[in-house]
Amino acid sequence: GSSNFPKLTYLDLRGNKFTHMPRCFRKYDNLKDLYLDNCKQLQEIPQLPSNIGIIYANNCRSLQKLPDFSSLSNVTRVDFSSCCGLSRKGFDLAGVSILEYLRKTAKHYNERDILVIGGEMPGWIHHCEEGSISFKAPKDLYDKILGLALCAVLGLEEGKVVNVSCNVQIFVNGKGPRGRTIIFHSLESDHVWLEYHPLRVLWEVEKFLPNDWIHFQAHLSVSNASIKKCGFRLICQQQEDDLRVEPQCPHPIETNWLLKERDSEEDNSIDIR
Numbered sequence: 524g525s526s527n528f529p530k531l532t533y534l535d536l537r538g539n540k541f542t543h544m545p546r547c548f549r550k551y552d553n554l555k556d557l558y559l560d561n562c563k564q565l566q567e568i569p570q571l572p573s574n575i576g577i578i579y580a581n582n583c584r585s586l587q588k589l590p591d592f593s594s595l596s597n598v599t600r601v602d603f604s605s606c607c608g609l610s611r612k613g614f615d616l617a618g619v620s621i622l623e624y625l626r627k628t629a630k631h632y633n634e635r636d637i638l639v640i641g642g643e644m645p646g647w648i649h650h651c652e653e654g655s656i657s658f659k660a661p662k663d664l665y666d667k668i669l670g671l672a673l674c675a676v677l678g679l680e681e682g683k684v685v686n687v688s689c690n691v692q693i694f695v696n697g698k699g700p701r702g703r704t705i706i707f708h709s710l711e712s713d714h715v716w717l718e719y720h721p722l723r724v725l726w727e728v729e730k731f732l733p734n735d736w737i738h739f740q741a742h743l744s745v746s747n748a749s750i751k752k753c754g755f756r757l758i759c760q761q762q763e764d765d766l767r768v769e770p771q772c773p774h775p776i777e778t779n780w781l782l783k784e785r786d787s788e789e790d791n792s793i794d795i796r
Contacts, residue, residue, distance in 0.1 A: 534558065542566050542585070555597075559583055566608075571595060576633075581605055581709055596628040601637045604710055610640045622647045622672075625719050625758055629669035635719040636705060641676075642713040648674045648754035649770060656741040656755045657771040664757075665737065667764055670721040672756040673741055677707075677714045678749040684711045685747040691718060694740040695725055713751065719758075738771070 531551050535558045536544075542564050548554070549570045559565060559580040567588035568580065577600045580586060587608040592598070603609055621637065622645065644650070649658070656673065677687055687707045692700040701724060707714070725739075743753055759765050 532556065537561055540564055544569055546570075548572070573597065576600070578602070584608065592624050593627065596631055597633075598628075599633040599635050601635075602707070603637075603639045604707060604714055605712070606640055620647075621645060621717065622756065622758070625672060626669065626760075626762070629721065629758065632721050632723050634703070634721065634724060635717075637717045638707055639715050640712060641715050642751070644674045644676060644715060644752055644754055645717075648672070648756050649768070650752065650754045651770065652753075654743040654750045654753055656743070656753065657739070658755065658757070659736040659738050659769045659771060660757055661767060662735050662737060664759060664764055664767060667759045667761065668722055668725070668737075669758045669760060670719055671725060671739065671741075672758055673718045673720070673743065673753070674755070675716050675743050675745070675753040676751040677710070677716055677745060678751040679710055679712055679714070679747075681712060684709055686710070687714075687748045688746040689716060690744045692742045693720060693725070696738050697740075699740075701725070710748070736769075 530553050532553050533556045534551075534554060537558050537560045539562050541562065543566060546569050549572050552572050552574060554572050555574060555576045557571065557575060557578050559568070559578070561582045562580070563582065563584050565583045566585050568578070568586070568590050570590045571578070573594055574597055575595055576597050578598065579600075579602045581602050582605040583603070584605065584607050586603070586606045589609075625635070651657075654675070660668070671693070673691065675689070677689070679685065679687070687710050688704060689707070690702065690704045692702045694700055701720075707716075739757070741755065743750060757765055757768050
């Protein structure tokens with residue numbers, strides 16, 4: 524029983540042949556990291572404990588049913604790559620739209636990454652051109668902004684299995700960059716990547732706002748894939764404030780910014796296994 528493992532924090536079930544996981548998993552209150560990669564017959568992930576932070580389920584090809592994410596407010600990384608059974612479900616995780624999930628859980632300070640199989644961004648994302656995102660928001664939103672969601676469709680060559688490295692640079696009012704790199708393993712078809720940056724991260728870049736507008740810029744780049752589509756959504760306390768943004772023609776990202784980024788201590792690389 525679960526009482527035998529009350530302090531379990533890390534569970535590696537990769538490559539198992541079960542079709543369903545035991546429902547007692549939600550009793551593992553200390554469980555933070557769950558690895559289910561290559562459980563090719565797994566059809567359902569049951570409700571998980573509320574402290575869960577990482578769910579890796581790459582290549583769970585039979586997976587069709589997910590837990591209710593509205594109660595999983597501590598999740599920072601979700602990898603449902605190559606889960607063919609989810610391809611029609613898109614960004615609706617068990618009936619909870621990711622937009623509302625991010626808004627409800629925004630008080631948590633973690634950056635979040637979600638990767639699912641597919642070729643379409645959520646309908647609530649503002650589309651931009653080729654990896655460069657630039658928009659302005661009125662200054663009165665300063666204390667109403669919860670965070671920034673960035674999204675990209677990663678285009679992969681059919682028939683090849685590759686590791687994809689994704690880099691993000693964020694500038695606020697020209698200050699920055701705030702950079703991070705993420706590596707996704709064993710992708711073999713188009714995927715949708717959603718990354719959420721909480722307010723704390725954005726204001727680390729720019730603490731003082733002398734202007735009437737807050738100008739956000741982001742640059743996305745990938746290796747071993749192409750960016751087929753990309754976009755953003757500013758997430759505020761009230762949904763109607765999300766839409767008070769003015770997309771800009773993106774300015775070219777200057778090369779010296781990128782060179783500085785490589786030496787920056789702010790940059791952190793995360794390996795998604």
